[in-house]
Amino acid sequence: MLSKEENILIHAEQLFAEKGFAATSTREICKAANVNISMIAYYFGSKDKLFERIFEYRMQGGITYAYQVLEMDHLKTIDKFLLIIDKYIERVRTLKSFYLILQREQINNNNPSTQKFIREFKKNYLKLFQEILNTGIRKGEFKQTPELAFLHSTVTGTILTSLNAITTYKEFLNGGEGFEEEYITQLKAYLKKILKYLLGHEKND
């Protein structure tokens, strides 16, 4: 059972994802959440702070799983990387609305308080990627490393773009029942292939 506060948060997130922050009115959110118009001020202080709270709520613990994976000593570095990417894909799919907001905020640059979050978030991912590359190189598993910025752009760009456009692609390709799951499986395989190539990893599957 959701608390009233979380209830507002979830509905706000969904509407912000669909329409954007400015185009979503507090009245709309409250109507969707079936709460009184003054509850946003009551629980969050303001519309802006509600927006920030969504970021706090969704970003906490976002990257911790990745570091747990890094410590799994029985795995090869490439598999750690692929596992982290799988996890990232799952996260984007689960927190679909939030990742739409996140992408939009990366395009905007007029909300200082969320920019701070996003910048930190992005730098954490860049550090993580760097660490993986270093490990792979040190262990002799990776023969080369591409420019970090481009590797990151390809991984996140491919994942987000392909997930965003899934319905367009489905339509273009006349996909039917079960399209999405098959699509995700293929996406993972596709990324695996690209990464192995980019990192100069020996092929063994």
Place this chain on the structure above:
Amino acid sequence: MLSKEENILIHAEQLFAEKGFAATSTREICKAANVNISMIAYYFGSKDKLFERIFEYRMQGGITYAYQVLEMDHLKTIDKFLLIIDKYIERVRTLKSFYLILQREQINNNNPSTQKFIREFKKNYLKLFQEILNTGIRKGEFKQTPELAFLHSTVTGTILTSLNAITTYKEFLNGGEGFEEEYITQLKAYLKKILKYLLGHEKND
């Protein structure tokens, strides 16, 4: 010399790019364009129609260059592809504001009239890519083709993500004077490498 109408269009585009459609007021646009407050209604009918007009204005002839390239018979298919991508990168950089709007609108799904444009735009690119792949395969230049959706996601995702985040990357990498041009050159080389690999193209540079 810009016509009054174009003058409004350009300023509107810039503001929409910076702040989003809903967060930009018509007053703001008119102030920026230094025109009377009722000029938007006068020239475009409404704020919504002004927005659509930006799409019409910027999207016309967007893909025609690509088809001219396709007809350059002296070029190898892979080089045609790379030329088209280079041209696309230039276009994104030149029409920076518009591509920010475009990306945001791809995330939104609440503006039917622009969705129509975007969907058409995207399908045109998918068709173009398909055509290139077919040609390359037919001529024996490409040994394999990845799933169209993923290829498209990687190309546009990598380009847009890396261009959007250029300042973040510059900061993260402590880049100085001339960073951007070097960055673009490297991006093109990086994409060339990935594409050649994905298409099973023989290495010759």
Place this chain on the structure above:
Amino acid sequence: MLSKEENILIHAEQLFAEKGFAATSTREICKAANVNISMIAYYFGSKDKLFERIFEYRMQGGITYAYQVLEMDHLKTIDKFLLIIDKYIERVRTLKSFYLILQREQINNNNPSTQKFIREFKKNYLKLFQEILNTGIRKGEFKQTPELAFLHSTVTGTILTSLNAITTYKEFLNGGEGFEEEYITQLKAYLKKILKYLLGHEKND
């Protein structure tokens, strides 16, 4: 030690004095009094009733001292009058906040319940003044009496205006330490002089 109820009362009085009734929120009062937000409804019923209660609280026994003075048979009537005025000045200074509220309410005429209080209060003072004048005339101490309304206006008008503006005057006259006490002493002497003149009282000091 103040009761919780009085605690609210005192803080409300101070805030109403500083900002006016309408501009002071119940939240503000409760915060200042460090009590729960529903305590005003609990103790007083409503914000309006709290305001009325301040009037009841401060006006009770306001004029009783004056009637005690009237019975001091060893005093000359003029001295009774001056004693009452001194006492009034002290009262205005002690209940500074309340007298600010009172003055403002005399200007307003949109609060029926406080208007009732004020009208009664003012009439009591007019009656008191009338009684003093009658006594003085009867005893042959006063040779003349000015129009009651004007006498009252001069006494209260001079006192309240000069006390309200004390900081402005201090600034205008470059007053230093001890300015206020000296100012009050002079004010009393000034009023004494005027009253003796207006009442045709023989000078003897």
Place this chain on the structure above:
Amino acid sequence: MLSKEENILIHAEQLFAEKGFAATSTREICKAANVNISMIAYYFGSKDKLFERIFEYRMQGGITYAYQVLEMDHLKTIDKFLLIIDKYIERVRTLKSFYLILQREQINNNNPSTQKFIREFKKNYLKLFQEILNTGIRKGEFKQTPELAFLHSTVTGTILTSLNAITTYKEFLNGGEGFEEEYITQLKAYLKKILKYLLGHEKND
């Protein structure tokens, strides 16, 4: 014929006078002035600025008449003073609403922008009074001068208090038709008497 702007101004002044600034809503003002709810923002920018504009509108040229009187060389100083006071009384009666607002603002001290006006206004009056006193003394017409602050308090305090309370006094004194005009005449005579006494002026009427 009033301009729309002045129309709003006059109705706002009246409502502010009756109920105070905070207790008067912009909707109320617009309803009274029979204009659209957004006209306040349109003409004045905000409710606060409308309030300030009332001050600018009413205070301009407030004291100029007094200085014209000062230059009437055929008049005795005491008559100049009395003429200025008569003019002041007329002004208070004509701009009744504004003087109610003014008095309330003198009690409040939480509106910096009007405080500035009022402080200046008051200091101008104090200077004027000072000038009159100096002239009277220099010419030998005045034998003494009371403390400026008290003289000012008595003059303005008596006038404003007696004018504010006119209905209360009328009620208390069972006044009928023509009460007010008679009351004003008596007030002027009363002030004349007090002033002559306070200034040590020879009696000649």
Place this chain on the structure above:
DNA sequence: CATGAATGAGCGTTCATTCAT
């Protein structure tokens, strides 16, 4: 003679748009 979450009306203001010229 207490609490604090919750309410809904109303606040000042901004919005895209319309209208008379």
Place this chain on the structure above:
DNA sequence: TATGAATGAACGCTCATTCAT
């Protein structure tokens, strides 16, 4: 293919108050 005054709906938010505990 112009103007700017004017409109009324909607905005985010604050208000005094209520209600279940």
